Amino acid sequence: MSAKVYLVGAGPGAADLLTLRAARVLERADIVFHDALVAPQTLAIAERATKIAVGKRSGRNSTAQRFINKQLIDAARRHAVVVRLKGGDPMLFGRAQEEIDALTKAGIEFEVVPGVTAACAASAAVGVSLTRRGMARTACLITPRSAEGEPENDWAAGVVAADTAVIYMGAGLSESICATLLARGQAGGTPVAVVENATLPAQRVLLGKLRDLPRIAQEIGPGPAVIILGEVLRQAVDARIFREKGNPRRCAGRM
Amino acid sequence: MSAKVYLVGAGPGAADLLTLRAARVLERADIVFHDALVAPQTLAIAERATKIAVGKRSGRNSTAQRFINKQLIDAARRHAVVVRLKGGDPMLFGRAQEEIDALTKAGIEFEVVPGVTAACAASAAVGVSLTRRGMARTACLITPRSAEGEPENDWAAGVVAADTAVIYMGAGLSESICATLLARGQAGGTPVAVVENATLPAQRVLLGKLRDLPRIAQEIGPGPAVIILGEVLRQAVDARIFREKGNPRRCAGRM
The missing domain is CATH 3.30.950.10 (Tetrapyrrole methylase, C-terminal domain)
Known part of the structure; x- marks a missing residue:
């Protein structure tokens, strides 16, 4: 299976500050791992996906991060379209690099969908x-x-x-x-x-x-x-x- | 007429990196003043709007900026929904402040729709x-x-x-x-x-x-x-x- 993990920016808070691309990826998602602060209306776009809340507000620790990395890798082995949905933009203060490194090491393809920071x-x-x-x-x-x-x-x-x-x-x-x-x-x-x-x-x-x-x-x-x-x-x-x-x-x- | 000028971020280039909110504002727009680099598909969302290209790539001078400010004010006196569509996010390197100051001075309401920078x-x-x-x-x-x-x-x-x-x-x-x-x-x-x-x-x-x-x-x-x-x-x-x-x-x- 050619699985792909999308690191998607959910934007700053309001559901309509999601990008069109992010909405289309969510529509296709099999499973979504999302931050605590993502708007319910944004999650609702991922109609057919299993939604899993991960991440704490702040002070999220390394153990939790390693567990998220593992969940992403496991999900990519069972599903075609895996989404990691992050508040704001994934590449600013989102710990994306740790996830990217884990995915790369596991040989799993990823794509970043930028968001409004x-x-x-x-x-x-x-x-x-x-x-x-x-x-x-x-x-x-x-x-x-x-x-x-x-x-x-x-x-x-x-x-x-x-x-x-x-x-x-x-x-x-x-x-x-x-x-x-x-x-x-x-x-x-x-x-x-x-x-x-x-x-x-x-x-x-x-x-x-x-x-x-x-x-x-x-x-x-x-x-x-x-x-x-x-x-x-x-x-x-x-x-x-x-x-x-x-x-x-x-x-x-x-x- | 209660006109409003929307300073809208068109995102970094790809048309689908526009936000849902920006797309909805464009659908309602009467007139759109856009940067040179905005994607044609993004402009096409503003179906019923007059489109006016303003702004040069770089080195755009103050005279040109003052003319854009004047165009926005004039448009707000004739139309209900005026859009100033900028590449990226309006509030980063987009000369938005000069437009905001001119609109404020003219007593015209404005709203900023952030974009992906x-x-x-x-x-x-x-x-x-x-x-x-x-x-x-x-x-x-x-x-x-x-x-x-x-x-x-x-x-x-x-x-x-x-x-x-x-x-x-x-x-x-x-x-x-x-x-x-x-x-x-x-x-x-x-x-x-x-x-x-x-x-x-x-x-x-x-x-x-x-x-x-x-x-x-x-x-x-x-x-x-x-x-x-x-x-x-x-x-x-x-x-x-x-x-x-x-x-x-x-x-x-x-x-």
């Missing part, structure tokens, strides 16, 4: 581009979470060097992110946006400054969230603070 | 994840192209600080990219991949080392291309060099 969804939610002519031409996607046994690498360097940074899986680490970045010389007044549940009905956008990040993060719930940092957000952040403070003089002059 | 498509084409546990947890998306009148900003800092870098619109600048990065201390042996026409039938993936980037770039054609740099590519690059050199001793032992 959370950074783009969060940027759309805020209504502010991650890049901007004359202001920002580097956008760095980062996670501060280290794997078990992984050496502490220098994630903060990427934030400091980039014009815009998007931090994945960092909302629960806001205090340490803020402290680390301030210690590295990032200005406390750097504009930030925290986007929770991007593209879902429960979507929330919170704006502020880096020094306030721990306080902002306390306001968000348990949904998946990304943090955007950078000067591109300055206008949006200032407008919010202006609205909150309700400066009547500027109101008269400007609104 | 070229970095994810290129990563899928190579079959190597941009991030990898224990090796890469920062992926920096960059363009070395400066706008007219824009101060030369420090794009190279982002590449050097990130574990993985993806350079957009840089294939024609390979010599200067290579020289700049080597001068900044990036190792000449850093693995690179150049992906031309990602997701299209003419897709090509070229692998090598940073020091060979100018030579590699000579091999690619006029299609849109991105350059990926980083240790995540090491195994893929070594395997290619191994195949090309055809080391018989390692062959006997390993294949």
